[in-house]
Amino acid sequence: MRTSQLYLSTLKEAPAEAELVSHKLMLRAGLIKRLGSGLYTWMPLGLRVLRKVEAVVREEMNRAGAQEILMPTIQPAELWQETGRWELFGPQMLKIKDRHERDFCFGPTHEEVVTDIARLELRSYKQLPVNFYQVQVKFRDEIRPRFGVMRAREFVMKDAYSFDATFEGLQVSYDKMYRAYSNVFSRLGLEFRAVAADTGAIGGSGSHEFHVLADAGEDLLAYCPTSDYAANTELAEALAPTAPRAAPAEAMRDVETPKQTTCEQVAELLGIALQRTVKLIAVIDAEGKLVIVLLRGDHSLNEVKLGKVHGIGEFRFATEAEIRDAFACPPGFLGPVGAPAGTRVIADRTVAAMSDFVCGANKPKYHIAGVNWGRDLPEPDVVADVRNVVEGDPSPDGQGTLSLCRGVEVGHVFQLRTKYSEAMGATFTDVDGTQKPFEMGCYGIGVSRIVGAAIEQNFDERGIVFPQAMAPFALALVAVGYHRSEAVREAADQLYAALQAAGVDVLLDDRNERPGSMFADMELIGIPHRLTIGDKGLAEGVVEYAVRATGAVSKVPLADAVRHCQDVLAG
């Protein structure tokens, strides 16, 4: 394609609303255009990138034996009522009434619809396994859409759903998808990690997330550099300390902490390690009861883990008023010794193994030191893993220690088992003639989010550095002086035609602009390879070849230019 035929619209500055680098660069490069909150139009250049991602996804899905279908975006409420998710899904679901006042939603996901298809279509074990997928727009009404296509309300998703006769079959289907996803992200040239994940609202048993690694990622991932272990920190287990709890060595005593309301401040005042302090978090459980959660001073609460502790369910943090009411003490000085009677105490595994620790005294401006379980307060009601792992924690597989990194979730595979098929009566006739519910898996890729994630991972001060597989064009051919030098025009047109004939995905920049401005545009939009043709080079019979990622520049004889490009594009 020629720039003269391409709608190209780059900006010097990103609009103020953009926070993330990828969002800024996508707007500056003219890949997307904002229509409304969380709503973006993919402009011609951006759509080229999106389509390249889609193509790789489709190829790998087809190769794995999945079959593409296209389900409606608008779904009848009745199906969601069968699984109970019409109420459970929450305000992210865009609910709609049609002209006859019937209830519908704009599909945030398609488990119900595809299970309805399966119960109508799949009658016998002979028809299994089947894996249906689609590439379709979805809508999730995020409360605060931001980060451009990374957390848009309307987005493009690839969602696949497998149907098997047995759990073993499901595991085979799941492994195929896991491999297909790995192939997709590898082929797209992205640094990624697959991690064990929480199954959340979709439900089911096993689950992995695929993350594109990037500093701006919303998810914190834990992995063991010396083993295969990798998990979202939402899920990553913090093992119990192996050393037994030490015997008490200190007497319990009040310490005055007039202005010290955090563990850090108390540790500093007392001149002790933060690891010797314990903090108290007051939460209200699903039944409305106050619960005390204890964490070591340097640890943070893992809300997903706490929610899974028996009897907790969907909890919330206690308000300051509730705290003052229960403890007769302001936040900042709370502790488990003399806590409100009858309150359940959940101690993190680490806390349960501590002795001689420091915590709030439940009276203003005081903490207490030398606290010991059993001696100064009863053993905790529950000891559980409720904290986030930290760098250096032992790996749960016992093979080393954990490292942390940040990622953008771009894929998620779930073993749903029979959650949806049972709820919707989706059964097949098995070999033995009995009716059994399908063993289901579901597999999502955030197609449009991949574009943002890839940019978060691949950019520099000059703009986007797209991996070749998803770049809008593989090669930019910049013709300097195209409009004033006949020699340049002829040579550029010839080279352009030869590159196209050789199957090179080339953009000829034939605009009447300053060279610096053409280079800047080609760099901003992230084209990985560039040839420059101009009068000066032509006099020597050479063109200039530049690599976007490294900035490396070399001269290539004009006669070898096509072969050179084929070589570098082939990697």
Added chain:
Amino acid sequence: MRTSQLYLSTLKEAPAEAELVSHKLMLRAGLIKRLGSGLYTWMPLGLRVLRKVEAVVREEMNRAGAQEILMPTIQPAELWQETGRWELFGPQMLKIKDRHERDFCFGPTHEEVVTDIARLELRSYKQLPVNFYQVQVKFRDEIRPRFGVMRAREFVMKDAYSFDATFEGLQVSYDKMYRAYSNVFSRLGLEFRAVAADTGAIGGSGSHEFHVLADAGEDLLAYCPTSDYAANTELAEALAPTAPRAAPAEAMRDVETPKQTTCEQVAELLGIALQRTVKLIAVIDAEGKLVIVLLRGDHSLNEVKLGKVHGIGEFRFATEAEIRDAFACPPGFLGPVGAPAGTRVIADRTVAAMSDFVCGANKPKYHIAGVNWGRDLPEPDVVADVRNVVEGDPSPDGQGTLSLCRGVEVGHVFQLRTKYSEAMGATFTDVDGTQKPFEMGCYGIGVSRIVGAAIEQNFDERGIVFPQAMAPFALALVAVGYHRSEAVREAADQLYAALQAAGVDVLLDDRNERPGSMFADMELIGIPHRLTIGDKGLAEGVVEYAVRATGAVSKVPLADAVRHCQDVLAG
């Protein structure tokens, strides 16, 4: 692909809800699956067809210089309020409130969104012309969705929008689209006709519809076989009779018509031609006033034309109660002589030229004959073209007479002019430095509807007969005895591989089914060419080649099979 890898699900009988042939066959062939009223899932086989149509559409749009983008389906109400269409569009628009109670709609079309993009992006005449298009799902909340994908609520549409600096530029853009559309339907192998059309609710000036010709089409088209004239009958002008009105020759007289309430019955009773009778249609105009419309007995009312008569606007038919109230006479005996005082009378051009005609007497069981304008009743208040043209009417271009045919509308091109750009303040800086509104065109193709329309035009008692360009596969290779004969299996696998290597879009039917059942499936799903390989033929070194459309069968040496297929597929 092999049938063993393809989700194929054919039915002997179509579900009872299907009325149209295309709807029945699409369900029987397993191309689509119903999710709800006007909502269909495209199953793997159907999606292959849809994607082939999309590919041709994209190629021709790109070739015409249009650039693909992807706009959100969900659109903010504010844009529609700027053009006034938030209220005007009517109940076909699916209106939605998000979690913050803000108003949105599921886009039934995208003029507002694309005009918003233009006013943000296109600042100078130097950037023009531009034509943006997308292939996207749309939703129109039809009051009575039916006919499967022909009148679904959610459907796939290609919509394009051109922006020009001048009206002349718009005409060039429009002509390009007109040619691109002609190319699309030609390449898809469809018999189609482009006709002048009413501009309806989209507004603007010039407009053409593209129709796939089919007996089941909802639209009636008029064309002149001896000239270029073609128009939707909604628009086709019925010229005024050239012969002057004859002088009265009869006296006006009552005739008893005890049971005759239609012109046909009256003409039969009196033994006269239907062309000598006049019927009265009572309508209520936009202001609520009764209006009398007179048509010749054999003509039918054209509601679009009537709506355009000055002062009529959005009218409705009078109820029986309103008629009895105004005429003091039941319907069936109404006429213009002695009609309610002060009622406006609109006579069709043909009626205005009649003399000695027969019409209702405004008293039960009577008509009157020998009626003449001027003598027996005042000249009509308005003489206008308000009837549908009929076969044999003179062509409005004066070049012959009209023929009629039925069509399914699959494309529509409009010259919008500045209707939207002015309403939304979408301007550019012209050469002379002044701000001018864009001259816009819009161009739609009902991508999913094309599949239904193509089937309406191409089917027989055995099923669908897809044109090659949109068939799910170009060639079926039916292997008879694949599971019991090693020779067949080897030969079929080899031939399949050779066909694939030769670029033939082939489906190998490797199922363990009776040959008759395999043939029936391949015919039902509409694959245009078939090779059959079996033990008997192999013994002679031949395969059987069959043409779906004609049923013609011939023997082809196995060694020539690939070349034979390449030849027939190349046409």
